[in-house]
Amino acid sequence: MSLLVHVRHDRPPLNLRLEIPEGAITSVVGPSGSGKTSTLRAIAGLWAPSSGRVAFGQQVWYDTANGIRLAPRDRSIGVVPQRYALFPHLTALGNVEAALLHLPRATRRAQAEAALTRAHVAGLEGRYPHELSGGQQQRVAVARAIVREPRVLLLDEPFSSVDRSTRKHLYAELKRLHGELGCTVMLVTHDLDEAALLSSYLCLIRRGRLVQAGPTQGVLARPESAEAARLLDHANIFRAVVSGHDWDRRQTVLDWHGIRLVTPLDDRFAPGQRMDWVINHTEVTPADASGPASGDNLVRATIRDIVTLGDDLHVRLAPGAAPAFTLHMKVSRHAVPHQAVAPGLPLTVRLTPSAIVTMTPGDDTETGDRHPE
């Protein structure tokens, strides 16, 4: 029983079709203003897009074609807003009890206390929101959201207001709670690491459109377009021409501005066709570090600049054959001799063939080729 969402609207611009699988944690990731929160509010019934349909299994919550618009209380949802939105005049217990007004007064307290215990905030029942830390407020908000035993839990950037160590605890809490409840969870976030840690399904959205959706590891490993790759924070996105396919070695050969690159076989593209390709900056390695400078995918470049972040060197390279472009490399500073990496020095790097992902060409503006730094 998946959650099907189709929303269309002019302002904010939205034209989105999502399928949130039942019982899984699905992250919706996109930059600010991409329509994440609007989509969540449309599912919750807090906002009505000009047209669309929201259905959970056979239950239709919103359907402009048939004039259906259920109130939030008639949808089996629990919502944890970004800033928790606890009722400031009520205690933690009062906040959770407020979600149980449909029950007789006598049974509310026991259920609310059970939810607070489940969210690991037992003992703080009598405290007001201002007397709770950020993490405790988040747990109370979660308790309030789950006390009605919703089938769908909607979380709007619920970890953005807490410090890093609290966030790690809360990640574990969410996974544990999800394991216990088994409900469908939609997590709206702009933090890719958070999405990768928590969700088994990932939807990338931008400018109100779905860019890519699928199992999290699949989306992270294989962006389908330069737009998706950019949302996944890839810096090495380029355009090349297909030279041909090597069917024996199951490889596709690309011509990237005169540089020969081999990639895993992708027979969607015929020789002569243009395609976009991406490689993670950790898969660009100094050729000397991995053996003699021979073999596939060697790129002779000049070091443009270097930034040291912790134990890692972030190196920007200008390929000799295509100096207008920038190739990004991230390498442990212990993996390369100190004297070998300095701005202006030549460096031959190897692009791991199996790590190159080929993609359908999108708008020119989406590729790194068009934005040389």
Place this chain on the structure above:
Amino acid sequence: MDWDAIRLSLTLAGWTLAILLPIGIALARWLATSHFSGRSWIEGLLALPLVLPPTVLGYYLLVAMGGSSSVGQWFQAITGTTLAFSFTGLVLASLLFNLPFAVQPVQRALEAIDPDVREAALCCGMTTWQTLLRVELPLAWPGVLSAAVLTFAHTLGEFGVVLMVGGNIPGETRTVALAIYDRAQSFDQVAAGRMSLLLLTLSFVTIAVSYGLSDRLLRRRRRR
């Protein structure tokens, strides 16, 4: 001391408060939570009694309630009495000239509530009515208290509209403000002074108590 006039003023203020406060809260909530074109026109209309000379407002109300108007004729056909120069007419006029005092403080207080909190209430399964009673009004309580006090105190002291609509009929429409005017015109300075002092004390105590309560509530909320 004209005790009849004092009693009448307190009764008028009580009725006005009882009828207008729910209407004021409903209008305030509508204005605080809705966005539509023409909202500023409605807000302007509601605020009109603040800037309009009371005699002008009283004149239009007198015309509207008079025997030649359809409202006046309708009221007379049902009750057998005229609306103008009656206590009922006075209550109606009082409701209108107190509208800004009843609406604006509540509207400002409701507008100050975080919209996320209101939406959280809806997501908790509350109806709009439950959200109002359990979340919005407890949070907007200082505004509601201000509205009640301003409406009550303003009704006690209103002169121009009451004179135009109610005339000055002892026991029926002569309020304490009119009684003070009468006594002053008759050079009965002692009675006028006593009633003025009573009105001053009553108004001051009411407003001081409301400010004190609001301050205490706000301090408690800030601590939260």
